[in-house]
Amino acid sequence: SQQGEEDPQALSIQEGENATMNCSYKTSINNLQWYRQNSGRGLVHLILIRSNEREKHSGRLRVTLDTSKKSSSLLITASRAADTASYFCATIAGTGKLIFGQGTTLQVKP
Amino acid sequence: DVKVTQSSRYLVKRTGEKVFLECVQDMDHENMFWYRQDPGLGLRLIYFSYDVKMKEKGDIPEGYSVSREKKERFSLILESASTNQTSMYLCASSPSPTGPYTFGSGTRLTVV
Numbered sequence: 299s300q301q302g303e304e305d306p307q308a309l310s311i312q313e314g315e316n317a318t319m320n321c322s323y324k325t326s327i328n329n330l331q332w333y334r335q336n337s338g339r340g341l342v343h344l345i346l347i348r349s350n351e352r353e354k355h356s357g358r359l360r361v362t363l364d365t366s367k368k369s370s371s372l373l374i375t376a377s378r379a380a381d382t383a384s385y386f387c388a389t390i391a392g393t394g395k396l397i398f399g400q401g402t403t404l405q406v407k408p
Numbered sequence: 409d410v411k412v413t414q415s416s417r418y419l420v421k422r423t424g425e426k427v428f429l430e431c432v433q434d435m436d437h438e439n440m441f442w443y444r445q446d447p448g449l450g451l452r453l454i455y456f457s458y459d460v461k462m463k464e465k466g467d468i469p470e471g472y473s474v475s476r477e478k479k480e481r482f483s484l485i486l487e488s489a490s491t492n493q494t495s496m497y498l499c500a501s502s503p504s505p506t507g508p509y510t511f512g513s514g515t516r517l518t519v520v
Contacts, residue, residue: 328506340412340498340511341451386451390506395466396441398451 303399304387310405317374319402321387322367328390330363330370335384335401344372344385377406411435412501414512421519427486429515431499439505440482442466442474445496445514457482458505489519 305320321330329348333341347354347363347370354361360373374381384401415430433440441456443466453466455474463474471493475483482501486493496516500509 331507331509333509333511338496338514338516340513341500341509343508343510346508388507395453395456395505396507396509397453398443400448400450 304385304402306402307400308403308405310407311377313377313379313406313408315377317377317381317404317406319372319385319387319404321370321372321399323370323387323389323399324368325389327365330361331388331390331396332359332361332370332372333386333388333398335386337383341386374404377404379406379408382406412499412510412512414497414499414515416515417513419515419517421486421489421517423490423519425486425489425519427489427517427519429484429486429497429499429517431482431484431501431512432480433482433501433510434480435501435503435510436479437501437503437510438479439502440476441500441502441509442472442482442484443498443500444468445498451498454484486517489517491519493517494519 331346332344335341345356358375363370384403386401388396388398412433421427442454443451445451452468457463457476473485498514499512502509
């Protein structure tokens with residue numbers, strides 16, 4: 299069962315621009331996490347935001363969470379070619395299982 | 409840093425073979441997970457384990473089993489491989505069921 303849905307499915311920007319990805323989910327959550335996956339590799343954890351938090355920063359990453367709208371956004375500022383990857387949101391609900399969305403594929407052109 | 413190691417990056421197996429995918433983590437995490445990743449379907453949870461000798465079914469356990477005899481090792485077993493089990497398999501571990509998870513590099517399995 300898919301809990302999170304990312305939007306857009308694909309995003310192409312120029313180096314230096316900001317990239318924004320959105321995630322919507324269906325049920326109440328414990329926390330929401332964002333992961334990055336470089337082509338053909340495993341996922342790397344980026345940031346975790348708890349249900350009682352509204353915003354969190356980590357370097358060039360900014361994550362917001364709106365539990366009333368059941369949505370989150372990931373902003374990457376001043377993007378670099380190395381940011382080219384797929385980005386997934388994942389939610390933990392009462393089951394304790396991490397459920398992933400389909401992901402957003404980001405291409406950053408040099 | 410936590411390291412999760414999957415024994416093979418690429419595997420090719422024949423239909424009907426019994427296949428073992430091994431995963432080892434080095435940070436004493438109690439929680440370990442197996443996902444498969446397919447285009448258009450995203451990541452789907454196969455099995456997970458909260459402790460040694462414990463296992464729980466995920467969303468798509470059919471055709472799979474797991475073994476967790478030691479805390480650091482979580483094995484996924486395809487009892488009789490079929491072509492629809494061709495996929496990328498990802499192992500993960502976590503100190504807590506609520507994450508964050510550390511993933512291995514993945515095993516791309518092809519069943520012919």
